[in-house]
Structure formats: structure tokens, C-alpha cells
Amino acid sequence: MGDKNRYGYCCINLSLSDGKRSHDKVTTNRGMVKKTYEDRGIEYVDSLVLENIKDLRKIIEWNHSESIMMYRMSSDIFPWCSEYEISDLPSYDFIKSHLAETGIFAMSVGQRLTFHPSPYGVLASLNESVVVKAIKELRQHGEIMDMLGLDRSLDYPINIHVNTTKPSKEEAAKRFCSNFSKLTDSVKSRLVVEIDDKKSQYTSVDLYNMVHKEIGIPVTFDYHHDLCNRPDNMNQEESLKLCLSTWPSGITPITHYSGSRRLFEDSSAKEVAHSDWIYEKIETYGEVFDIELEVKMKDKALLRYHEEIENIL
8 A cells, every 4th residue: 555664543642632621522432331331322322423433534634634644443433332233323324424434535545544453352262152242343343444435455454363372372273263264254354463462472473373374364563562472583573574474465564563661661560561652763674564553642652753753763
């Protein structure tokens, strides 16, 4: 989708959600606790979804105005969607129409949209009911992308983790690959799998051998995860390029980036904690790929990175 590295951020736009009054905030994360859902029902969900999708368009327009070419959408656009079907929402026809218009705009300005469903959806779980819920969650993410009119391709990826190593990495990966066949085409055509930060979980080499080689889906490189859980006898460049090699020709790979909170901001922080800001130039080793920033200051960190670091170092 491009010939240079592009940068994006995840879910919450801090620049647009700074309003002191709630109605000034632009956000796609309006939600509720489950008790509220049970008390107020699908009509209340519908009202939140309508506000969320209107603000999704505003965020994409703001991104374009700031020359930000990619954006990870929030899964909270449709709160508690595990409890209902999107098509059951009272305003479904309007929602579908509005999302279609938003998707047309996003594609017209070259905005790459992605999803990263919650870690509670474990496609490789030993518990069949958990697998069923994970399949539904992924189906609904694919459905939202379809309503936006986005191509069923890896240009618009849905990124997940294997999320389990029980009873072993190898067996869990085999279940992941087996259950992949149960997904809808809307999901299978977009699914990618990401390396992990915990040393007991999946490295770039693990996912290359256990998942990519088996079912062909790409592996998402994450700079911070790789720092915490890099394969033996491999440096960052080698690990990155292994992941990039899993993406098909003609599709720009996506990677994730965060600095280390322990290294740059708080020496007492956990090793896996993400930083608020970016403190060093992101090394691309001359490769072209897209970078989603997972730092906590979101769009503000991206704008500051472009201004203070990328063009100076």
C-alpha cells in the first residue's frame, strides 16, 4: 500500500478527547459494565454505538488532516457485542450506511484501518466454549470491516495472539491452526498473529514455524515484545525480517512499537510495561513496513515523534 514507512496509533485519540465536558470529547470507547447492559438492554447499546461510529468518522478525518495514514480501531465501538448480533441493533440500517460512508472516505484518503481484538478471545483454548466465543468475536470484527467496505485482505488486518501455551506451545499452536479453519472468510482473509512479550510464550521463530508454515498467515513483529522475548541467537534486525518475510508480496507488513517504560520512565516498572512516549528513532533497517504505536500517549506521541525525533536523528 505504500513505498515508505507509515505510522499510526491505537484506538484513543487524545487530541480530540481532551474536552473538559463529556459532550466535547470525541471517542469510540463509550461503553458500560455488564450490569448496565443487563439493566438497560440493547436500546442503550444502540445509542452508544451511534455516538461511537459518528466519532470514528471524526477521528479518521482528523488523522487525514495530520497526515496520519493508519489507525487501529477500538473494539469498543460496539460494546458488549458478545451478547448480541450487530444486525439486531435497532439502528442497524443507519449504522451500516454510516460505516459504509466512513469506509469510502477512509479508503479515498489512503487510511489503513486495523483491529486488535481482546486477549480474552482465545482461539486455541482447551475450553470449547471459549473457542466458540472467540470465533464469534472475530466474526463480528470481520463484519464491522465488511460494513466499512474494506477489502477482505491483509491490507486491513485483524491482529491476535495465540494466547495460550497449554499444555505446550506446540499443541496449542496446532489447535490454533485447526480452529483457523472454523473462521469466516471475512476473518481468515485478514487474520495475522503477533509475537508475545512473555518468555514462556511465542517468539518470532515459534510463530514462523508453528503457525505461518502451517496455515500461511503473517506474523506481526512487535519491537517491545521482541525485546522482552527474542529468539536465542537472533538480533532485532533478524527477528524483524523473519516476521516481514511472512507477509505476501504486494501487502505492506504491519508492526507494533512501544518503548520500555522501565528503561525510559520508571525503573520499578515491569519489564513488559509500555512507555508513554517515544525516546529513540525507530530502526527500520531500510525495510518498508507500517508501524502502529502502542505507547500510552497515542496520537500525541506520534506527532511529537515526527517533530522531534524522526527528522532529527
